[in-house]
Amino acid sequence: MFRKRWWKILSFVLLVYTCIAGFLITVPEPAGVPLQQTIRNLFFHVPMWFGMMVLFTVSVIYSIKYLQNPTAVNDANSIEFARTGIVLGILGFLTGMIWANYQWGKPISGDPKQIGAAIAVLIYMAYFVLRGNIVDEKKARISAVYNIFAFCMLFPTLWIMPRLVESLHPGGMGSEGNPGLNPKDSNAAIKLVFWPAVIGWTLLATWITTLRIRTKLLENE
Secondary structure (H helix, E strand, O other), X not given: OOOOOHHHHHHHHHHHHHHHHHHHOOOOOOOOOOOHHHHHHHHOHHHHHHHHHHHHHHHHHHHHHHHHOOOHHHHHHHHHHHHHHHHHHHHHHHHHHHHHHHHOOOOOOOXXXXXXXXXXXXXXXXXXXXXXXXXXXOHHHHHHHHHHHHHHHHHHHHHHHHHOOEOOOOOOXXXXXXXXXXXXXXXXXXXXXXXXXXXXXXXXXXXXXXXHHHHHHHHHO
């Protein structure tokens, strides 16, 4: 499938559509929630987090496969999917800071979801630091074990702990009425751009990852 061209073309088409339609559609103005035009960041910030989760999931699957069958292909897939995933995570965090600056008054407000996201990104960055500082043949195996740990830490940092405390971010306790997106704030036009954006960003990241995997395997040879 990765050698086919259709999904690469689809990625390009969907992202062009996202960038054009995302700035041209009429967005809703939720009562009491001053999102205004900043709601358009939904087509960039959230899809990047979706893509990050998809890539991290693929990465941890290959880490498990490597522990079962230690091959260069499994190791290359594990590290490169994680590498591109962390790039999406950083971009998602930066676009979230831009949104927070307009909605909450400053880029970093101490919101639990922001803190959790920062912790998750740092945990994965430590994965690359660990891998870069091990030089013996155990590097790939130790990295695979740590990758599984890092993936497991995504759930408490991104999905569980932020929902147990007061949060400005949508989805957190006490977030109702704060600047954020709820299903009732959305409309059909937003959904027609949002989901193509999720697919487009994920496919683009996958495309980049496959190129890096091929390069890494050629270097190993």
